[in-house]
Amino acid sequence: MASVRQVQVTFDCAEPERVARFWCEVLGYVVPPPPEGFATWDDVDRALPPERQGSAFACVDPSGVGPRLFFQRVPEGKVVKNRLHLDVRVGTGLVGDERLAALEAECARLVALGAVRVRLLRADEFNESCLVMQDVEGNEFCLD
Secondary structure, three states: OOOOOOOEEEEEEOOHHHHHHHHHHHHOOEOOOOOOOOOOHHHHHHOOOHHHOOOEEEEEOOOOOOOEEEEEEOOOOOOOOOOOOEEEOOOOOOOHHHHHHHHHHHHHHHHHOOOEEEEEEOOOOOOOOEEEEEOOOOOEEEEO
16 A cells, blocks of 8 residues: 655645745745746746646745645635635644734734734634634635
């Protein structure tokens, strides 16, 4: 039986490069170098047929630990809640007011990048507090 060695997380979106660059800022990811024979990603894009230009973009963890994120253009818009979302771990090990302060600070940074704050889920007997947010195209994610 084969075992999984790598995972890529794929986002359906309207503007792949815009969403990818947002997630680069959120996670400290980078845009990988273009394929051999191309100086820039713009050169790669111009080499594609017009209907494929701007249809995909990616970002990677510069340390090589996190999964590659791939963004692909789709014709339909987002209409319902995500069935899968990313948890951005900014409050690991923190509790109470210290955790809330870390979540709020990161929320402010991400709102400045175009994210939207949706709601704060306060700690209960099972879970610590987290903030539900949306990226630049309305995809939900949590600051955890």
